[in-house]
Amino acid sequence: MKAAPVRLIVPRLPFWPKLSAEEQAVVSERAVVRRFGKGQLVSSNSSECLGIVFILEGEIRVSMTSDDGREVSLYHARKDEVCVSTASCVIRQLTFDTAVVAERDTSLLVVPAMVCARLMESNVHVRAFVFESETERFSQAVRAIQLMLFKRFDQRLASYLVSHFERSGSDEIRKTQEEIARDVNSAREVVARMLREFADKGLVEIRRGLIKLHNVDGLRKIL
Amino acid sequence: MKAAPVRLIVPRLPFWPKLSAEEQAVVSERAVVRRFGKGQLVSSNSSECLGIVFILEGEIRVSMTSDDGREVSLYHARKDEVCVSTASCVIRQLTFDTAVVAERDTSLLVVPAMVCARLMESNVHVRAFVFESETERFSQAVRAIQLMLFKRFDQRLASYLVSHFERSGSDEIRKTQEEIARDVNSAREVVARMLREFADKGLVEIRRGLIKLHNVDGLRKIL
Numbered sequence: 001m002k003a004a005p006v007r008l009i010v011p012r013l014p015f016w017p018k019l020s021a022e023e024q025a026v027v028s029e030r031a032v033v034r035r036f037g038k039g040q041l042v043s044s045n046s047s048e049c050l051g052i053v054f055i056l057e058g059e060i061r062v063s064m065t066s067d068d069g070r071e072v073s074l075y076h077a078r079k080d081e082v083c084v085s086t087a088s089c090v091i092r093q094l095t096f097d098t099a100v101v102a103e104r105d106t107s108l109l110v111v112p113a114m115v116c117a118r119l120m121e122s123n124v125h126v127r128a129f130v131f132e133s134e135t136e137r138f139s140q141a142v143r144a145i146q147l148m149l150f151k152r153f154d155q156r157l158a159s160y161l162v163s164h165f166e167r168s169g170s171d172e173i174r175k176t177q178e179e180i181a182r183d184v185n186s187a188r189e190v191v192a193r194m195l196r197e198f199a200d201k202g203l204v205e206i207r208r209g210l211i212k213l214h215n216v217d218g219l220r221k222i223l
Numbered sequence: 224m225k226a227a228p229v230r231l232i233v234p235r236l237p238f239w240p241k242l243s244a245e246e247q248a249v250v251s252e253r254a255v256v257r258r259f260g261k262g263q264l265v266s267s268n269s270s271e272c273l274g275i276v277f278i279l280e281g282e283i284r285v286s287m288t289s290d291d292g293r294e295v296s297l298y299h300a301r302k303d304e305v306c307v308s309t310a311s312c313v314i315r316q317l318t319f320d321t322a323v324v325a326e327r328d329t330s331l332l333v334v335p336a337m338v339c340a341r342l343m344e345s346n347v348h349v350r351a352f353v354f355e356s357e358t359e360r361f362s363q364a365v366r367a368i369q370l371m372l373f374k375r376f377d378q379r380l381a382s383y384l385v386s387h388f389e390r391s392g393s394d395e396i397r398k399t400q401e402e403i404a405r406d407v408n409s410a411r412e413v414v415a416r417m418l419r420e421f422a423d424k425g426l427v428e429i430r431r432g433l434i435k436l437h438n439v440d441g442l443r444k445i446l
Contacts, residue, residue: 066372070372142297145368
């Protein structure tokens with residue numbers, strides 16, 4: 001697939017209409033498209049500082065990691081969404097370490113960190129947009145952590161399956177149990193055991209690399 | 224103590240210089256000072272929606288709570304700081320339940336929720352300010368959770384004591400072990416045991432309602 005030239009893509013940035021003609025020219029000139037394969041590291045605090053990314057295709061996952069490599073998933077960002085966690089070097093309020101990984105083959109429009117820094121300085125609309133996005137992401141992250149800390153595991157897994165259904169409109173979740181475990185911050189064995197329990201109750205059907213939802217209302221009752 | 228009239232206090236709001244004359248008049252007219260005794264609930268998702276608060280005196284603590292009453296401290300806001308978590312009804316990005324409690328006798332300048340909503344609509348500087356504050360608070364919250372999930376308890380407690388020292392410049396922490404336990408998201412007994420260990424090593428001295436730091440560098444080595 002031949003990609004469209006960057007100047008045809010940049011108007012999809014949500015803050016584009018709020019940029020001056022001069023700022024638009026800078027973004028057109030400096031933004032780049034980058035591709036990441038499934039599982040590839042997009043950014044981390046020890047790697048280069050990428051900048052603000054807009055997801056053209058695919059999906060990324062933002063997690064925090066401990067010194068000894070333990071990982072907690074905070075949120076996912078999907079097609080047509082922006083992620084600013086990849087610009088933490090220019091957002092002094094982001095003071096903890098995250099890692100961003102491509103969940104599938106992913107194409108990103110990257111507005112380089114230095115360009116973001118200048119826009120946030122010169123344009124209060126960009127500034128408001130960046131922090132509004134980040135507030136929304138943080139809310140998602142805190143809700144994920146809240147589930148992890150406060151809910152029984154069957155509730156967490158049911159909540160994950162139901163919100164997947166509500167977001168995608170599809171009753172098929174094309175993820176491995178390993179991937180689901182990462183998303184709900186648990187171990188694969190724990191996920192496998194609970195999915196078998198759900199399957200025994202006729203709530204889901206387990207197939208290879210795929211969970212099919214049979215009874216979404218039944219899952220909702222667990223929440 | 225007789226409080227100063229609100230119109231003399233409102234210019235202390237960080238976004239005051241960015242307001243139009245008309246907006247300043249609305250804030251002067253509608254903002255109120257409210258006092259809360261130590262331990263009193265300032266706001267929660269089931270109570271009235273307060274609005275943005277500016278802390279004139281005292282300190283508040285923001286926590287998330289589970290359905291069965293378990294609590295995780297997210298951050299503290301102190302004198303001359305703003306807290307926007309008390310305005311979650313007008314910030315649609317805040318989608319999880321928090322409780323805000325006065326840690327000491329506290330006086331707050333309250334900009335009512337409906338006034339905040341209108342300012343955020345009409346003034347992009349206020350909008351940027353609100354989301355920037357919230358991003359900063361969320362970063363604090365996620366760091367607190369990160370400590371809780373990833374660090375040994377001696378590291379968490381040492382980190383708490385050291386940052387208390389760095390913030391206040393005082394080697395005396397006037398808190399009960401119960402209060403410290405709440406701040407580091409642990410149980411009083413666990414805090415008491417670890418403080419005794421620290422005391423045995425000559426790092427701190429335990430007095431009634433007070434911890435005195437004897438060796439801050441020693442505490443830093445634990446981190």
